[in-house]
Amino acid sequence: MSNVRQLVLLGPSLSLLLANAVLVIHVGIAAFVVAGLLLVIVGNLQHWGWVNNAWFRVAHIAAIGIVVAESWLGFVCPLTTLEMWLRSRAGDASYGGGFIEHWLQQLLYYSAPPWVFVAAYTVFALLVLATWWYFPPRFKSRIHEPVA
Numbered sequence: 001m002s003n004v005r006q007l008v009l010l011g012p013s014l015s016l017l018l019a020n021a022v023l024v025i026h027v028g029i030a031a032f033v034v035a036g037l038l039l040v041i042v043g044n045l046q047h048w049g050w051v052n053n054a055w056f057r058v059a060h061i062a063a064i065g066i067v068v069a070e071s072w073l074g075f076v077c078p079l080t081t082l083e084m085w086l087r088s089r090a091g092d093a094s095y096g097g098g099f100i101e102h103w104l105q106q107l108l109y110y111s112a113p114p115w116v117f118v119a120a121y122t123v124f125a126l127l128v129l130a131t132w133w134y135f136p137p138r139f140k141s142r143i144h145e146p147v148a
Contacts, residue, residue: 012091025079026083032060033060036128040052044135049138052135054137058137061132064121067125068122
């Protein structure tokens with residue numbers, strides 16, 4: 001009975017839909033990491049105050065920190081694992097699919113020796129850390145704010 005219920009709740013169509021959703025989220029996070037660094041640099045040169053917002057900067061450094069930790073520890077990203085599991089549930093273990101899906105996968109997954117990823121992620125994280133020194137985030141002090 002539980003196998004039947006599991007198949008109904010997570011059938012091939014739903015599994016494939018969820019796998020594609022995970023892929024889109026994964027690409028979004030990768031874009032946030034890469035674009036975040038560019039936004040901090042360009043934004044500070046253009047005097048955009050929001051790029052030094054503490055929440056934005058902490059989220060950005062946490063995201064690249066997780067990527068670097070995973071690479072140094074040899075962990076596969078949980079989003080990759082989840083996506084692959086969902087694709088196997090859908091009977092779509094290969095990377096086929098539609099146009100958008102194909103190009104999102106080409107953007108996110110590429111082949112190189114593991115040390116290349118460790119080095120690239122580490123250098124990128126060092127650049128992010130350098131922006132913390134050169135363009136420090138703005139942590140608002142609530143001590144001087146008027147009470148409403």
